[in-house]
Amino acid sequence: MRQFPDIVVVGAGIVGAACAEALSAAGHVVDVLDRDAPAAGTTASGEGNVLVSDKPPGAELRLAQASRRRWPELLRSLREELGDIADFEWEPKGxxxxxxxxxxxxxxxxxxxxxxxxxxxxxxxxxxxxxxxxxxxxxxxxxxxxxxEDAQVQPVLAASALLAAVRRRGGTLRSGTAATGVVRGRDGRVTGVRTGSSVLPCGAVVNACGPWSGELAGAAGAPIAVxxxxxxxxxxxxxxxxxxxxxxxxxxxxxxxxxxxxxxxxxxxxxxxxxxxxxxxxxxxxxxxxxxxxxxxxxxxxxxxxxxxxxxxxxxxxxxxxxxxxYTPDHMPVIGADPRVPGLWHATGHEGAGVGLAAATGQLLAELFDGRPPHVDPEPFRVDRPGLMAEVVA
CATH class of the missing domain: 3.30.9.10 (D-Amino Acid Oxidase, subunit A, domain 2)
Known part of the structure; x- marks a missing residue:
């Protein structure tokens, strides 16, 4: 009998959904929490852009290129698994x-x-x-x-399809459930996520709260400038x-x-x-x-x-x-483990590019979580990079 998840992803927007899908595809039991309905925040207020045209050469462009390659592959695999529910209006219109x-x-x-x-x-x-x-x-x-290469998806449909795959693989979606912090064991490692007066035990927490990520990070004792x-x-x-x-x-x-x-x-x-x-x-x-x-x-x-x-x-x-x-001060997403709180991970800070970058972000997070070779260099997205931490210290 399943008692508690391996990983809790906090945030059921497109980035959180992509992380949960990639982690569940790797064999983990994943629960997704959101204070509201799925994809009701930043994801619902976006245009569904999957762009490479708006990014200068550098780490974010490389992530965007990887995500642009990943989205059609993800669509094909989700259609095989879920059928018509995975139609999220992929349009490679340029x-x-x-x-x-x-x-x-x-x-x-x-x-x-x-x-x-x-x-x-x-x-x-x-x-x-x-x-x-x-x-x-x-x-x-x-x-x-x-x-x-520029393309477009319907973002709410895309997030819904990703979350449907997570549920099919044994995960749970908990709408209307706000995460207010994390619980840590004697060794300092995350052992659960706090939701009001209760605690959901888990082995790790992914902070994918979008513009609210700073709140959860601060409550977890690991502030970030989002x-x-x-x-x-x-x-x-x-x-x-x-x-x-x-x-x-x-x-x-x-x-x-x-x-x-x-x-x-x-x-x-x-x-x-x-x-x-x-x-x-x-x-x-x-x-x-x-x-x-x-x-x-x-x-x-x-x-x-x-x-x-x-x-x-x-x-x-x-x-x-x-x-x-x-938004992050150095205009770069935050993807990866937080060295200050073992078991706390971040996938946030994508600003208006979350839909376009989500597919590669989820894949990268799952690779890092499992210790597999990452398909893009994760170093520029580290939470402890100077461009992000300088704002936290200030």
Whole structure:
């Protein structure tokens, strides 16, 4: 009889679900806890991006490339195991990045050249040919780069499929259960996770709480600098098929992603869904967990989108939604064991790239947990790296 899990993953978003799936696939009994419903937090407020186009050469890009390779493999294996429930709308539609100024074109061309050296398929399009890919893109476009590897999933469906596999393998999903800390034995090792007045015994805990990861880490006696960074997205009424064919964003987007500025930043991101609606982003601001809807943010997002795709200026917006993304000061995820608390692991800090990086993050965490050779170098994601710990000490 099963009495308690080997591992408890705290957080049922896309990253937590991917970690739980990879650990259960490796033979571990895994329970997943979440204070809310599965995928109801950051995952539900995202666009489902699986991108390599927005990352400069380095460790995060290598993780993104590994995850891009892993997602189709994961989809195939989950379909074999679960059937139709594993359909999470995988769309390898590709991406287009557009510059509308001379300076922007020069910067975009240089960025694409660096990415090609790192193995990214980044195709600078000859003048005018971008309109064959995106007929409604603004004619003010000065340069465009096509990224065939960019893809999209429906994030809530993806997380649900991963969690369904965990349950099928003997794990348990505990919704509406908040983890308030960990319990440690005499040797200092984790022996359970505290949930209010009760304790769930386990051999290890994975902190995959997204923007709330700092709270659990602090309660466990191992603080990490993970902060909420808010983003807003608009959803339009359905548009005719082919209005927006790829994931399209302006060349300012990469700078906004990499910036550490706490003030509001917006850049244009436009993509269609299978339902015919168009998702429009994006904004970034560090305002804690303040979820107030600010109309000036929505107007700025909408105005920039209409400048990039003039046709959208005539399309009504049906709704807007926002969410909090787990931000780290050095813009790198935290993946691996915490040396301060044996048995405590982290998988967080992906900010707005959690969906795209989840598949490789789960695989990497499971490899490290079992002592297997990791498929990507885990060193840049260590919890005790200077770029993260300096903020904790401060």
């Amino acid at each position: 991406g287009v990045v557009a510059a509308t100024t001379v300076d922007g074109a020069e910067a975009l061309a240089a960025f694409a050249a660096e990415q090609r050296e790192a193995g990214v398929d980044a195709r600078v399009l000859p003048s005018g040919t971008v309109f064959e890919l995106e007929p409604h893109l603004t004619r003010r476009t000065t340069l465009a780069v096509h990224y065939p 902060l909420p960074r808010r983003g807003m997205i608009l959803v339009t009424a359905p548009v005719p098929p082919g209005t927006v064919r790829h994931k399209v964003y302006d060349a300012d987007y990469v700078g906004a992603v990499e910036s550490g500025d706490a003030e509001l930043q917006t850049s244009t991101v436009v993509e269609s869904t299978r339902a015919g609606t168009v998702l429009i982003g994006s904004s970034r601001e560090r305002i804690g967990f303040d979820d107030t809807v600010r109309m000036h943010v929505l107007r700025e997002i909408a105005g920039k989108a209409a400048a990039l795709f003039p046709v959208l200026g005539r399309v009504p917006v049906m709704r807007a939604y926002g969410g909090f993304r787990p």
